[in-house]
Amino acid sequence: MTSGTGTALPPAFTVRAVLFDMDGTLVDSTAVVEQVWGEFAARYGLDLAEILRTSHGVQAADTVRRFAPAGADVVALTAELGAMERARTAGIVALPGAAGLLRLLPADAVALVTSADRLLADIRMAAAGLDVPATAVTADLVGRGKPHPEGYLRAAELLGVDPADAVVFEDAPAGIAAGLAAGMRTVAVGPNPGELPDGVLRIADYSAVGCEVGVDGAGRSIISFRL
Structure with missing residues (x-):
């Protein structure tokens, strides 16, 4: 796997929280x-x-x-x-591997951060056969949308993790910029156009993503990814 500049990327990393965008990242709408x-x-x-x-x-x-x-x-x-x-849900599906990954992740370590409002998020996730994470930061809960990092920082706060201990999965330039501005490791999902910022990983979908969940001595979740 390579970055936008063609340099080799580390194949694995460990975090305490996983933050997902919705459209184009978990759901193909x-x-x-x-x-x-x-x-x-x-x-x-x-x-x-x-x-x-x-x-x-x-x-x-x-x-x-x-x-x-x-x-x-x-x-x-x-x-x-x-x-x-x-009112329109025809053709909405989950990205390959998304459902399995969401089931594997601990509920207290995952969040949805979307530019959709809560009602639309509920409708699209349901249409794709996905459950909305217990922590969801939707458009109606933030004052500034992506590329501003407010949504991702709010999600980290709700999950009780430092932004540096979180990973963002995003598909759009605005969302990728928001994740980076929040100080979080960021993974681009799908055919994102153009070059990616340095350090941003890229995956086509979740079908080949490896994930292991453990706990530390304090009982907090530790999530290891191999992309």
Whole structure:
């Protein structure tokens, strides 16, 4: 495995907490996302490719605010798009190996950190056959979305771990930037475009990820990964 610069990466690492993004990281919702943003782009004569290039991994309101025509009701448009996304689940599936990995991880050491709100997260995870972790930091619980690290730092706080002892699994540049800004080891999932920042690991999915869970002398979880 190599980084964006082609240098060799260590094959294994150990952490105390595992933080997952949702869309594109645990759940493949590409068809629904492209459909909804396609309708938004068509309505206002916008460049869909540019919207998709910059919207992935960030909160919907931030994308609407960026691309909606002057004078548009950003709150109402965001709510409308949200309702469209919640009503569409066809084609949503879990990434290979995601379900098995989630079952293996201790509940008190895993969190979901997503730019979706809680209702949409519940719907998409259920559609993919995945349980939402007990700790979930959704868009409605943070003031600043990715690439700001607030969501990941909040998740580490809730799990009671130092950010340096956590790993982030992300697929989008905004989320990868958020994980790095939080001071966490970061793993890019799937065909992330372009070069990755130095030190970021890359996996296609979780099908070949090795994971062992243990406890230290204080009874705290220790999670060892081999990618």
